[in-house]
Amino acid sequence: MTIYFLQAFIYLVAAVIAVPVAKRLGLGSVLGYLIAGVIIGPVAGLVGDETTTIQHFAEFGVVMMLFLVGLELEPKMLWAMRNRLMGLGGLQVVGSAAAVMAIALAFGQPVSIALTIGLIFALSSTAIVLQTFNEKGLTKTEGGKNAFSVLLFQDIAVIPMLAFIPLLALPELVEKAQQAVGNAAEHHEEFSLVAHLPGWAYGLVILASIAVVVAGGHYLSRPLFRFVASSGLREIFTATALMLVVGIAALMSLVGLSPALGTFLAGVVLANSEFRHELESNIDPFKGLLLGLFFITVGAGIDFGILSEQLIVIILLTLGVMLLKALVLLALSFIFGIKGSDRWLFALSLAQAGEFGFVLLSFSMQQHVLPLELAQTLSLVVALSMFLTPGLFILFDKVILPKFEANSNEREADTIEEKGTVIIAGIGRFGQIINRLLVANGIHTVVLDHQADQVDALRRYGAKAYFGDALRPELLHTAGVEEAAMVVVAIDSRESSIELVKYLKHTYPHLKVLARAFDRGHGYLLRSAGADYIESETYHSALQVGGQALRELGFHPFFVEKQINIYHELDDKASDVLYHAWQDDSEGERFDNNYRQLFMDLEDNIKSAVQQDRFGKFASTDRHWTPPPKGYADDFDDDNEAGAGSTEKT
Incomplete structure (x- = not known):
């Protein structure tokens, strides 16, 4: 038990030290996690063989992230982005896989291995890219939106890849595996509901699983969440949210589908739920911790022994893959009209291999498609490309984006051919x-x-x-x-x-x-x-929203309009006093104690004025408004009995 506490402490200390330092240096949290992993793994040797096991656990952070991404996408929004999703995403996967496959064939690899390598490197890192987009505020940019569409298609494409890769098995690897099985019994076998099913039955099981996720999310989730929310215990709602994500991931794994895709689909189904924000707030902390742990394990899992033996080859392969993918992405940006700095953001952000590359590599070895030595080398290429990705974002921020901004500013001013009032x-x-x-x-x-x-x-x-x-x-x-x-x-x-x-x-x-x-x-x-x-x-919009809030609480529209006018009139009168108080202290702190006291007096005056009974007399500010209906005061007294409590609270 003690060893688990020590290992957990080592991982947490590495993250607590490395990530804030990396953020302060402008490197981003992802690079901080990766550096922390390298330090505690290959450099210091504080963690060892358990890294791979922890990485499989930490991959659940990617599953949670896609669930949260799904919560942000309503089905109609997903339908609206279908062109970019299928067109841009589909061409990226096909183009990148074909380009990598062609290079592998040129180096003498068999067709099956070359195609598998192409599929592995066609994928990018959803975890790194989306995390960096969120940190740098790039999610809403044109380049960020297109990159997200490609990442989403890639995550969906993992499913047919997993179904297709077993067909590429090499006979010699299958024969070796059968001999190994004959010499040593299997210690355990993964649970699977579809392991020995014929193709038609497997298809039915997949359709049934997806139907269960969609129907359950639509019809059963709301009653469940209402029942749990009625308990008033936040920790039970958190447990329910985790149960939902873990359960869907387990179901997808049992039928041979991607857990990430299943939870993403569930998130889309729940995007219109009234419990969406509660789910986000409960899942997000777990997602952040697990993603951080995943990045640390990527850094810690770099095998410096193999890396030192094949240093030149691995570096050239990594740079070659990233350059090849970037060129494919740049070509697609011209086809789909992505312009300016967004074009470079799109190309650079997706140039790396992704976390699903580790999944496909492991699966390819299990299905006897890739030999162990080649898989180890390719695994280092995947890890190194992910490690270099934050550097590409720094290149975009520090070099590319300023140039486009400078070019924008250097543009000749337009010739103004008219004059305006x-x-x-x-x-x-x-x-x-x-x-x-x-x-x-x-x-x-x-x-x-x-x-x-x-x-x-x-x-x-x-x-x-x-x-x-x-x-x-x-x-x-x-x-x-x-x-x-x-x-x-x-x-x-x-x-x-x-x-x-x-x-x-x-x-x-x-x-x-x-x-x-x-x-x-x-x-x-x-x-x-x-x-x-x-x-x-924001002044008038805030007043209008405040007025609408009073109307919704049952206050009469005429009374609300008067309250807005009172507030506006008093604020205008006080603004001169506050301005002169601010101006008088121009040599020192702008908002000194005298200013603060005047501001507090203004708050008290407004509160006092809006609570006064003004039914017997209309102020000049009311004259432009339609006179109140007959019996307004009587109706208001009845309506306001329910709202009086709200007035006292405000």
Whole structure:
């Protein structure tokens, strides 16, 4: 028992030290785990033969990850991405397998071995890629979405690969295995429900298993989760979530299917469940720990003995496989219209071999397709390619992406051929709404934005926009700033927006300047720069959502509108006081104790005002609103009895 505690302690210490250091150095957590594995395994020799066994256990982290990925995908979303899934993913697997197979044949390998090697190296690392995408915020990029489609197809493709590989068995390897079995009895046999079934029966069992997962997830999961949730015990819900994932993985294994695919399918089925977020929060910690353990075992499992004996060969094979896959992916990016930095993100992120490569290698040896010596060499190639993958992401971040951003900034500014009554600087989500409203009311606008991709995207949808930096005086002059009535500053940069407001109010003091603020502090800086009107990007939306919350709780719409107006009126009055308090302390800390006290007083004033009885008198802020219906006060008293408790709580 003591040895298990010591081994667990060694793995945990390695992760606790290596991962934070790697993150701080900008290397990412995955590379940190891999380095930790190398240190405690081949370098220090603190772990040994148990690494392979632990790796099989840790692979369950990949199963959990695909379950969580499935939870994020509704069936209709999965159907919507079918073209990229089947087209891009299918061509990647076929193209990469064919290219690797051709190279293997050129080196004299038999067709069956060459094809098996091609299938193994056609797969990429779902664990490393998705983990890195999440860490670096690349999941929603065009390159990230296409990479995810390919990874998803690869995980699905593992199933037909497992069914096909036994057909490639080499007669000489089968004969050796039979002799070995004759000399030594098998110690154990894996459980399987389909080991001796004919082909037609095996197909029926597979269809029945998938039907059980889909039907059970759709019809049985909700009653089960409601029953467990009624106990009020969080640990029981956690146990239920684990039971679900483990049970599905076990069922898939018993019928010879990929556990990862089964849990992914279950996740998709449960994507619309009201218990989805609870499942995510319970499974995610286990997924993170097991994935980290898996990466450590990959690093610890590198056999430096074989690596040193075949160092040049293994390095050349690794680099050759990664280069070949990257070229196939780049070719597909041209075919499917993936452009710019997304093209390189797509190609580099999927250039490695994957964790399912270990599964196929082990399975290929069991089915007498690959000899042991070749499988050991290929296993090192898979591990080394995974080890090098974080370096490819660093290459993308530090070298490739800055070049594309620089090229975007170096693009010549567009020639502005018109002048507008209103100039809008920045056409992101905030500026677009303003522009639509003004144009819809016949106001002629000139829109400037320094992000070329944003301008090009708007043009594709028929909107008129010009590429250029609004901080450049000559562009503002061309856009007609001297004759313009107003400039709207909606730039996604605090410093640039403040600098632009200062320039406009200094050079054109009679020009109206409306500015978007990210928060109260940014608003004060814009006001200090001279902006005539400042609006926080979340202020009105938050008020409207708060008002809708009151309506849903049973408060009368007229009363809610009054409360919103009260809040808005008091906040406007207090903003001058808070601004001057902030301004007076310009030499020291911006938000000192005096400012904090004034802010707390504002909160108390708002709370006091909205709780006052104003039924006998309407404020000026109410006059623009439709008068309340007859008997409003009586109806409100009845409706508000239920909501009074909620008012006290807020």
